[in-house]
Amino acid sequence: MQHKSNLRRHQDLWGRLFVLPAILFFSVFNFYPIINAMYTSLFKKKVLSLNPPDFMGLENYRYLFTSGDFWNSIRATTVFTLGTFIPLLVFSLLLAVLISQVKYGRKFLQMGFYSPAVLSSVVAAAIWLLIFDPRGLANQWVNFVMQTPGIDHSWFANASMVQFATMMVYFWKYVGYFVIIFIAGLASIPGSMYEAARIDGASAWQSFWRITLPLLRPTVVLVSIMSMLQCLKTFSTQYLFTQSGAPQAPINVITMNIYNTGIRDHRIGRASAMSIILFMIMLFFTWLQFKTTKSDEVTY
Amino acid sequence: MKQNYTHILSRGLIWAILIISLICIIAPLLFMLTASLMPASEIVKMPYRWIPSGIYFPNFVKAVAGNDGSFIFIRNLFNSLVVAGTVSLTTVLISSLTGYSLSKFHYAGRDLVFMGIMATMMIPFEAIMIPLYMVATKMGIQNSYPGLILPFLVNAFGVFMMRQYLITFPDEFIDAARVDGMSEFSIYRSIILPNSGPAIATLAILAFRTQWDNLLWPLLVAQTEKMKTIPLYIVKFKAEMHTDEGAMMAVALLASVPMFILFFSLSRYFVGGAAVYASRKG
Numbered sequence: 245m246q247h248k249s250n251l252r253r254h255q256d257l258w259g260r261l262f263v264l265p266a267i268l269f270f271s272v273f274n275f276y277p278i279i280n281a282m283y284t285s286l287f288k289k290k291v292l293s294l295n296p297p298d299f300m301g302l303e304n305y306r307y308l309f310t311s312g313d314f315w316n317s318i319r320a321t322t323v324f325t326l327g328t329f330i331p332l333l334v335f336s337l338l339l340a341v342l343i344s345q346v347k348y349g350r351k352f353l354q355m356g357f358y359s360p361a362v363l364s365s366v367v368a369a370a371i372w373l374l375i376f377d378p379r380g381l382a383n384q385w386v387n388f389v390m391q392t393p394g395i396d397h398s399w400f401a402n403a404s405m406v407q408f409a410t411m412m413v414y415f416w417k418y419v420g421y422f423v424i425i426f427i428a429g430l431a432s433i434p435g436s437m438y439e440a441a442r443i444d445g446a447s448a449w450q451s452f453w454r455i456t457l458p459l460l461r462p463t464v465v466l467v468s469i470m471s472m473l474q475c476l477k478t479f480s481t482q483y484l485f486t487q488s489g490a491p492q493a494p495i496n497v498i499t500m501n502i503y504n505t506g507i508r509d510h511r512i513g514r515a516s517a518m519s520i521i522l523f524m525i526m527l528f529f530t531w532l533q534f535k536t537t538k539s540d541e542v543t544y
Numbered sequence: 545m546k547q548n549y550t551h552i553l554s555r556g557l558i559w560a561i562l563i564i565s566l567i568c569i570i571a572p573l574l575f576m577l578t579a580s581l582m583p584a585s586e587i588v589k590m591p592y593r594w595i596p597s598g599i600y601f602p603n604f605v606k607a608v609a610g611n612d613g614s615f616i617f618i619r620n621l622f623n624s625l626v627v628a629g630t631v632s633l634t635t636v637l638i639s640s641l642t643g644y645s646l647s648k649f650h651y652a653g654r655d656l657v658f659m660g661i662m663a664t665m666m667i668p669f670e671a672i673m674i675p676l677y678m679v680a681t682k683m684g685i686q687n688s689y690p691g692l693i694l695p696f697l698v699n700a701f702g703v704f705m706m707r708q709y710l711i712t713f714p715d716e717f718i719d720a721a722r723v724d725g726m727s728e729f730s731i732y733r734s735i736i737l738p739n740s741g742p743a744i745a746t747l748a749i750l751a752f753r754t755q756w757d758n759l760l761w762p763l764l765v766a767q768t769e770k771m772k773t774i775p776l777y778i779v780k781f782k783a784e785m786h787t788d789e790g791a792m793m794a795v796a797l798l799a800s801v802p803m804f805i806l807f808f809s810l811s812r813y814f815v816g817g818a819a820v821y822a823s824r825k826g
Contacts, residue, residue: 255649255728256649256650256651256652258649258728258729259645259648259649259650259651259654260645260649260651262641262642262644262645262649262728262732263641263642263645263646263654263657265638265641265642265698266638266641266642266657266661266698266703267657267660269638269697269698270660270661270664270700272679273676273679273694273695273697274664274667274672275664276675276679277667277672277675277676277679278667278671278672278675280675280678280679281671281672281674281675284674284675335565339562339565342558342561342562343562345558346555346558346559346562353562353566354815355811355815356566356569356570357565357566357569358815359569359570359573359807360569360572360573362800362803362804362807362814363573363796363800363803364756364757364759364774364775364799364800364803365757365759365775366757366759366775366778366779366799367576367778367796367799367800370778370782370792370793370795370796371572371573371575371576371793371796372572373782374575374579374587374789374792374793375572375575377588377789379588379590380592381571381575381592384590384591384592416569416572419569420569424815448554473668476668477668477669477670479670479759479760480757480759480760480775483759483763483779484778484779484782487779487782487783488782488783498670499670499760502670502671502673502674503673503760503763503764506673506674506677507674507677507763507764512674512678515674516674516675519670519671519672519673519674520671522668522670522671523667523668523671526666526668526671527666530665530666
């Protein structure tokens with residue numbers, strides 16, 4: 245008995261040792277920075293200033309909530325998130341359902357739809373910047389479909405068009421990723437359910453609304469929240485667009501505002517306050533995800 | 545008979561929708577490929593000709609040499625490879641070690657550690673980049689490889705994935721090795737690691753891609769041209785006034801080659817990441 249507990253203690257020690265590097269890492273590079281950001285958001289702090297930072301309570305937050313620039317960022321982020329994740333959800337679900345209907349070439353189709361996700365965000369944005377060029381493919385195609393030859397839809401100059409352009413890039417890059425997640429979700433629905441429905445005389449349309457969608461609800465919730473969280477963090481596309489001459493205001497998303505405020509303007513306190521607000525928004529959605537997936541377990 | 549017709553019709557419709565969508569998705573990729581082979585004057589011709597008249601090599605020369613002819617692209621490519629390679633190695637090692645500890649040991653406080661690590665999933669990098677930048681400055685590692693690498697040594701998702709994977713690993717093997725007198729670390733090295741192949745491959749690819757795609761952090765810490773990574777090179781190349789379209793697409797293509805090699809050779813693990821992520825449950 246004594247021997248066993250010694251052995252056990254020996255094992256426990258090793259177990260703790262193995263987890264130590266991770267604890268150290270997450271403390272220094274995750275927990276410390278977020279606590280530091282909360283703390284710094286209460287100060288007036290500039291990077292290059294030698295003076296000790298002035299404590300100003302919630303002044304940074306008060307400033308942000310009355311600042312048009314910050315509200316514009318909230319607007320830009322919200323528009324981008326809603327305008328991207330809803331089409332992503334609808335089209336990836338539709339494509340996944342259609343792909344799961346075909347007998348041959350499923351693997352090929354999945355790989356094909358997924359392939360843009362292989363590119364890095366910057367490369368994706370660079371390709372689309374050329375497509376949206378006044379003489380580029382976007383104008384050619386739109387003019388062909390709408391039979392309006394020679395019209396420039398000014399994808400960059402126009403405030404709403406440039407927002408739409410960033411959404412296009414994101415949608416294009418990620419739609420295949422969510423198709424694959426939906427296909428995994430669809431595969432977990434037992435085929436016998438469709439069998440039974442068919443015997444009872446249900447049409448394909450009815451099976452989709454009565455079987456597929458309700459049983460797929462956990463995946464739908466997962467994909468919604470995941471894509472929403474990703475859209476809230478978008479940076480690369482907007483950054484490359486503005487660096488290439490697109491107007492900044494319409495697509496000045498929160499992350500870009502944090503970057504510009506903190507790194508370009510050296511206003512660390514204000515940037516930290518913005519970071520904390522972004523953190524809170526994302527925390528809310530993560531909490532929502534946990535809450536909904538917990539109550540959403542499907543049993544067959 | 546009527547049943548049969550509607551069946552064929554709906555098959556046809558499904559295929560039509562799928563193929564048209566696939567063409568729309570593939571077209572920009574094909575555009576990158578074909579435009580990289582054309583001189584700028586040919587790219588801007590309307591309508592766009594999808595078949596290049598030949599291979600226009602100056603695009604690739606310009607892509608690698610840069611607009612200023614400094615060949616910094618090669619160094620930047622090397623940096624990206626070093627950073628992404630190191631991060632995927634450390635992610636695999638630390639995640640598997642931590643996941644092993646959290647799934648197969650039973651010390652007090654284990655679940656607390658697990659919950660703590662999972663909690664970091666809720667901290668977006670974008671919200672901590674400014675304090676992280678100050679940490680890097682304090683440590684004096686900005687504009688260096690450690691500076692580019694350290695914040696990404698391991699991530700909570702990797703730990704979570706390895707833990708879930710190892711939970712189902714049979715205890716008997718581990719106990720048998722202990723009876724044979726193997727040390728705890730050699731059990732990890734010669735039993736746990738070799739038996740985690742698929743999870744490790746998925747995780748390594750995921751980590752490599754994330755770093756290959758990383759723009760924000762290098763933008764903060766890489767201050768000299770020599771320490772920049774590929775995404776930064778692309779941003780700079782795009783922003784320069786005299787960049788022509790063909791060379792831009794050549795850069796985009798070259799930057800994507802390593803990813804496409806990974807994708808076509810290891811697509812199972814490549815795509816696997818998405819499915820694993822989808823199946824995660826609290």
